[in-house]
Structure formats: structure tokens, C-alpha cells
Amino acid sequence: AQSVTQLGSHVSVSEGALVLLRCNYSSSVPPYLFWYVQYPNQGLQLLLKYTSAATLVKGINGFEAEFKKSETSFHLTKPSAHMSDAAEYFCAVKGNTPLVFGKGTRLSVIA
Amino acid sequence: GAVVSQHPSWVICKSGTSVKIECRSLDFQATTMFWYRQFPKQSLMLMATSNEGSKATYEQGVEKDKFLINHASLTLSTLTVTSAHPEDSSFYICSARDRLGGVNTEAFFGQGTRLTVV
Numbered sequence: 001a002q003s004v005t006q007l008g009s010h011v012s013v014s015e016g017a018l019v020l021l022r023c024n025y026s027s028s029v030p031p032y033l034f035w036y037v038q039y040p041n042q043g044l045q046l047l048l049k050y051t052s053a054a055t056l057v058k059g060i061n062g063f064e065a066e067f068k069k070s071e072t073s074f075h076l077t078k079p080s081a082h083m084s085d086a087a088e089y090f091c092a093v094k095g096n097t098p099l100v101f102g103k104g105t106r107l108s109v110i111a
Numbered sequence: 112g113a114v115v116s117q118h119p120s121w122v123i124c125k126s127g128t129s130v131k132i133e134c135r136s137l138d139f140q141a142t143t144m145f146w147y148r149q150f151p152k153q154s155l156m157l158m159a160t161s162n163e164g165s166k167a168t169y170e171q172g173v174e175k176d177k178f179l180i181n182h183a184s185l186t187l188s189t190l191t192v193t194s195a196h197p198e199d200s201s202f203y204i205c206s207a208r209d210r211l212g213g214v215n216t217e218a219f220f221g222q223g224t225r226l227t228v229v
Binding site for chain 2: 032034036041042043044045046049090098099101102103104106
């Protein structure tokens with residue numbers, strides 16, 4: 001079975017500051033891990049994914065995430081937040097089941 | 112990335128009527144599509160997995176007679192909410208997995224359908 005825990009339902013950062021969204025996973029098999037972004041009343045857009053290749057994964061819009069097996073983590077980061085980054089972010093894990101999503105983290109960016 | 116189109120984007124219907132939502136993969140073939148439900152400020156809850164040419168697999172607690180899923184072709188799956196009630200009001204999102212991408216590739220998501228039952 002797989003599960004995902006996103007720490008912090010709401011994160012607020014200043015424009016230009018570091019963005020760090022936390023995700024911890026549990027999986028009985030080697031996992032595939034994903035980060036998605038959702039804007040209001042829209043579907044999900046894939047930011048990046050880990051599929052057992054490089055542990056540091058670079059995605060779109062300047063985001064990246066590092067897979068740390070020892071910590072069972074897959075935290076999402078961006079060096080400098082932009083106003084357009086304000087959205088809901090979901091971490092998801094896939095093992096031998098369909099995608100399992102975390103509860104999401106709402107990112108607010110303050111000017 | 113691949114494009115998944117969901118239609119309609121929003122719909123308002125009267126209590127007791129049925130509503131059909133379409134999910135299309137526009138530039139790839141999808142043997143598997145997924146239907147999710149999302150309540151306000153919550154995560155996505157998988158409702159069912161739709162496989163082309165066979166019956167959908169429903170998650171525990173999802174009424175298959177209320178949420179009818181048809182996946183008649185490699186590019187189209189439909190979700191019909193039958194005898195809708197206000198508690199069925201929600202945001203419904205589909206996703207589709209590229210047939211050529213393998214079981215562990217990411218699924219591509221539609222833009223969602225906001226259903227309001229009055």
C-alpha cells in the first residue's frame with residue numbers, strides 16, 4: 001500500500017523567497033513520485049516526477065525535488081517564488097496501485 | 112505533455128436528473144482512464160478506474176449504479192451521474208494514461224468539471 005503525507009496545508013512566502021513544500025511517502029514497493037500543481041477550478045498539471053533515475057529531479061517553472069529514500073521524502077523546492085506560483089500543490093505516489101495523492105498544500109505568495 | 116479534454120467544464124442540473132461528463136485523450140490512446148472527485152479544499156479521491164472495452168473498477172464506497180462509467184474507445188471515457196442530488200455537487204476530474212507509456216507513467220489530467228445540483 002502507498003500513502004502520502006504533505007506537511008502544512010498552507011504555506012506562505014514572500015515573492016523572491018525560497019519555496020519549500022514537504023512531502024513524505026510510504027510505499028511497500030519502490031515508488032514513483034509526482035508533484036502536481038492545480039490552479040482554481042482547473043485540473044492538475046504535472047510539475048515533475050521521480051521514476052528511479054536521478055534522485056534530483058528538475059521540473060517546469062523552476063521547481064525541483066529530491067528523492068531521499070532514507071528519509072522517505074520528496075520535498076518540492078524553488079529558489080525564488082513568483083506571484084504566479086500561488087496555487088495548490090499535490091504530491092502523489094504510485095507503487096502497485098493507481099496514484100495516491102496527498103491532501104495538498106496551498107502556496108500563497110506575498111508581494 | 113499529452114492533452115486530456117474534459118467536457119463540460121461546469122454544469123448545473125436539477126435534482127433527480129442525470130449528467131454526463133466526457134473525458135477525451137486528444138493526441139494519444141488511453142486504455143486506462145481514471146475518475147476522481149474533489150471536494151472543496153480537499154485532495155482528489157479516486158472513484159474508479161476505467162479500462163477500454165471492459166467494466167470499470169470502482170473504489171470502495173463508490174456506488175457503481177449511481178456513477179456509470181463507459182470507456183467505449185481508446186480516446187473517450189464518460190462518467191454519468193444518475194439521479195443527481197445536491198450532495199453529488201463536486202469537482203470531477205479525469206485522467207488518462209498513455210497506452211504506449213506503460214503502467215508506471217504519469218496520467219494526464221483533464222481540466223475538471225464543476226457539477227452543481229440544485
